[in-house]
Amino acid sequence: MVELLKVHGSQNCFFILDQTKLNQELNDDELIALAQQITNKENGLLGGADGVLVVNKPVREGATAQMRVINADGSEASMCGNGLRTVARYVAERDGITSFKVDTMNASLQVRQQPDLASDVPAFAVEISPVRFNKEALPYNHLGHARLLDTPVPELLPGFRFSGIAVPNPHLISFVDEEGFKELGSLGKWLNGDNPYFTDGVNVNFAHILGHNQIFVKTFERGVGFTNACGTGMSATSLAFALIHPDQADFDQPITVFNPGGMVKTILHHENHRYWIELIGNATFTHKIEVSEAALHDANVTNENATVNETGEQAAYLNFVHQLDKPNF
Numbered sequence: 221m222v223e224l225l226k227v228h229g230s231q232n233c234f235f236i237l238d239q240t241k242l243n244q245e246l247n248d249d250e251l252i253a254l255a256q257q258i259t260n261k262e263n264g265l266l267g268g269a270d271g272v273l274v275v276n277k278p279v280r281e282g283a284t285a286q287m288r289v290i291n292a293d294g295s296e297a298s299m300c301g302n303g304l305r306t307v308a309r310y311v312a313e314r315d316g317i318t319s320f321k322v323d324t325m326n327a328s329l330q331v332r333q334q335p336d337l338a339s340d341v342p343a344f345a346v347e348i349s350p351v352r353f354n355k356e357a358l359p360y361n362h363l364g365h366a367r368l369l370d371t372p373v374p375e376l377l378p379g380f381r382f383s384g385i386a387v388p389n390p391h392l393i394s395f396v397d398e399e400g401f402k403e404l405g406s407l408g409k410w411l412n413g414d415n416p417y418f419t420d421g422v423n424v425n426f427a428h429i430l431g432h433n434q435i436f437v438k439t440f441e442r443g444v445g446f447t448n449a450c451g452t453g454m455s456a457t458s459l460a461f462a463l464i465h466p467d468q469a470d471f472d473q474p475i476t477v478f479n480p481g482g483m484v485k486t487i488l489h490h491e492n493h494r495y496w497i498e499l500i501g502n503a504t505f506t507h508k509i510e511v512s513e514a515a516l517h518d519a520n521v522t523n524e525n526a527t528v529n530e531t532g533e534q535a536a537y538l539n540f541v542h543q544l545d546k547p548n549f
């Protein structure tokens with residue numbers, strides 16, 4: 221039998237599969253099929269999830285593990301900030317370490333354990349980088365701008381201004397008023413379907429400024445749809461916040477980012493002409509699941525053939541969220 225974990229960061233939910241524990245690793249077709257099956261919100265395991273985080277042996281010198289991110293639709297993402305916090309905790313507990321590097325598609329990223337956010341709410345800080353603004357990094361076409369930073373783009377949505385930041389997965393960001401959130405679903409759906417501009421899709425983040433160093437961010441994710449939170453999205457949006465509104469957001473100071481699933485802190489850094497972001501938040505394990513290795517290879521993990529044990533951490537997490545004075549849009 222093999223152990224899977226159901227986990228979340230700000231209730232952005234994933235299954236963690238540690239391939240180093242398997243007799244035979246799943247090939248890419250098997251990983252895609254497993255992700256599509258197990259995350260299905262209607263008939264997947266435990267109500268599904270937003271993706272699968274695959275833990276492998278490291279591929280670069282100096283790293284402890286590799287994380288691959290398979291979205292619910294089977295597409296692969298270059299990064300996942302909420303997911304990386306949970307993988308960081310998993311590897312930390314597996315190997316008895318607190319600060320190390322995890323390989324992602326484009327970079328080895330530093331992760332480190334943080335003080336718990338509340339009783340039974342463990343937390344990790346993860347590095348979000350590299351950061352790019354050029355249109356090739358997103359990528360997008362036919363918009364007539366080499367980069368977008370608070371740029372009116374009527375082709376996307378008349379009356380809205382957009383920023384495009386890859387961290388390195390692609391994020392489109394707009395600061396909106398309360399009414400503006402109503403447009404997020406249709407824009408996200410369009411830009412992640414047949415459209416002439418973002419042909420690889422894009423994560424779409426709408427944000428509302430709450431005060432100095434405080435924002436709310438809601439995301440329509442590429443390969444998933446609406447999620448409770450997107451770690452890379454909140455990081456990219458924090459950077460856009462500071463660049464567009466330097467009087468309202470500080471570098472090197474925590475920025476509070478509320479989201480539908482909870483709250484994280486981000487810290488923006490600009491060093492040696494390079495931006496990078498620290499993302500700090502919960503790394504919650506909700507369930508431990510035992511399943512046969514064959515069921516993983518066959519993409520057939522169900523509530524019937526898996527043994528599921530709740531950890532009890534979700535109650536502690538919800539208690540923590542309940543105590544936040546959290547807005548919702």
Ligand SMILES: N[C@@H](CCC[C@H](N)C(=O)O)C(=O)O
Nearest residue numbers: 297300301302389450451452
């Ligand atoms: N939820 C993630 C991002 C996951 C990948 C995204 N859907 C993409 O395709 O880029 C996060 O917390 O960053």
